[in-house]
Amino acid sequence: MQRRVVITGVGVVSSLGIGADRFWQSIKSGKCGISVVERIDVSDLPTKVGSEIKDFSPSDFIDKKEVKRMDKFSQYAIAAAQLAVENSKLDINKVNNERMGVIIGSGIGGIETLENQYSVLLEKGPGRVSPFFVPMMIPNMASGNVGIKFGAKGFTECVVTACASSTNSIGDAFKVIQRGDADVMISGGTEAPITRLTYAGFCASKTMSTDEDPLTCCKPFDLNRNGFIMGEGAGILILEEYHHAVNRGADIIAEIVGYGCTNDAYHITAPAEGGEGGARCMRLAIEDAGIKPSDIGYINAHGTSTQLNDKNETAAIKSVFGEHAYKLAVSSTKSMTGHLLGGAGAIEAIITALSLKEGFLPPTINYKTPDPQCDLDYVPNIGRKADITYALSNSFGFGGHNATLTLKAFKE
Structure with a gap:
């Protein structure tokens, strides 16, 4: 008989709120998290809006020294994972960490780091490129950093399938527990794509909306839709084998069944x-x-x-x-x-x-x-x-x- 897999905790970092409760209330009320982009110069780009997070402080979740060694996509993942663990009331110290794994997807990983360090190479030379460049940029470091933070020593990987990355990650984590290779999985996805290079690339492909009103520019299924709106942030779920969750008295949110x-x-x-x-x-x-x-x-x-x-x-x-x-x-x-x-x-x-x-x-x-x-x-x-x-x-x-x-x- 296949093992049941349940969701016991969720954590969100997004333009609609930090934390699942605030995020969910925004969703229920139909609030729009899209605004004029402020972090990068968009004056010469046809798309000027995005779901930019304005109120995220990485030092609320990560030691200040470590913050400097992580791209935003990893910072978002760690924050969302911590919020998910807290939401699940999972005592990490009581979990068999060899039976706890991490699968976190990202479409483009540390693109901001890549962009910044390439500028350093051109302007200051190879000797000034950061020794942390590669571990900040590669997409698997969201999973790696979350694994380190929570001591997860079980099945751990990173899925990179563009915009399907985090759904594949959750699906794979579901299967890992279902087949008996883990009891707990920290899974989801993260992205920090609001950079000049990313915007320029997507604008060149003509897939982003050119509407300048942030509150009405994204209109899925509407006849007058004209492109997507870039967003950033992370969502992390705590998946558990059913009996593992029940035995610790977890509040189960929903079940993954397919x-x-x-x-x-x-x-x-x-x-x-x-x-x-x-x-x-x-x-x-x-x-x-x-x-x-x-x-x-x-x-x-x-x-x-x-x-x-x-x-x-x-x-x-x-x-x-x-x-x-x-x-x-x-x-x-x-x-x-x-x-x-x-x-x-x-x-x-x-x-x-x-x-x-x-x-x-x-x-x-x-x-x-x-x-x-x-x-x-x-x-x-x-x-x-x-x-x-x-x-x-x-x-x-x-x-x-x-x-x-x-x-x-x-x-x-």
């Missing part, structure tokens, strides 16, 4: 026509859970607010669910959080888990003009109560990567 992972094998950036790869991914996640498509009541969509993603994800949902697609609630919380790239799936899995626990569907804000190709129930503008048992969380990434989690409202 995971799907596919590739489009189609194009480096565009989704397959009709969302074929995403549809297969959702089917696998539902089959893995041992349920029927009609059991799903809510989908937290990838919903990037780009023309190609939103219409193809809608088509994929229709392909999987048939007539039931029109009875489902589907929302894109990126309308509020922006797109955290490799960290997106983690905060969306957290939102999905809390939605199941509270019986509340978060909204897709800024939805005004229906698109005939996007004709599902996107929970427009205002969230609502709903009694649902099963939900999906979708993430799709460049390279054709697709990842889907099936979550279940927890019952003994």
Whole structure:
């Protein structure tokens, strides 16, 4: 019999709040975390807004000496992991640390460090490049630093699958516990992509919104959507084997019951026509859970607010669910959080888990003009109560990567 895997703690660092409670209240109220970017000069860029975190102090979570040796993406991960551990009331000192692991994904890792140190190389020469350059930049150091902080000596890795990174990370962590290789996993994703180079690259690809009103620029599934909004931050979940959680009296938030992972094998950036790869991914996640498509009541969509993603994800949902697609609630919380790239799936899995626990569907804000190709129930503008048992969380990434989690409202 497969081991059950439950979520016992969540931690969030985002533009909508530091900590799960503040973040969740912002999501429920439909608050927008997007603002005019202040950390970098965007005056010569077509995109001038982003989900920039204004109130994060790394020294609240990390020794000041260590802060200087970590890129922001690692800082965000450590902070979110500490918040998740505290939220779970997990006593790290009582856990068998050889049975506790870490899987934290990141799409681009320490891009700010790379950008800064390349400037040092050009302006001051190779002798001035930091000896910490490589361990600050490489994407696996979020997992490495979290493992060091909490003494996790078990199964540990980093998943890099673009915008599917953290959903793949959580799915892999789920499987690690399910098959018996760990009892506790610290898992999620992190990203700190608000840099000149990243903005210039995405603007060049014409995938980011050029709307300058931060409160209305991100409008997933709306006819007038014109691109995604960059976000930053981290989401970390504490996953535990069911009996391990129950025996310590943990407050269980939700249960993970299924995971799907596919590739489009189609194009480096565009989704397959009709969302074929995403549809297969959702089917696998539902089959893995041992349920029927009609059991799903809510989908937290990838919903990037780009023309190609939103219409193809809608088509994929229709392909999987048939007539039931029109009875489902589907929302894109990126309308509020922006797109955290490799960290997106983690905060969306957290939102999905809390939605199941509270019986509340978060909204897709800024939805005004229906698109005939996007004709599902996107929970427009205002969230609502709903009694649902099963939900999906979708993430799709460049390279054709697709990842889907099936979550279940927890019952003994």
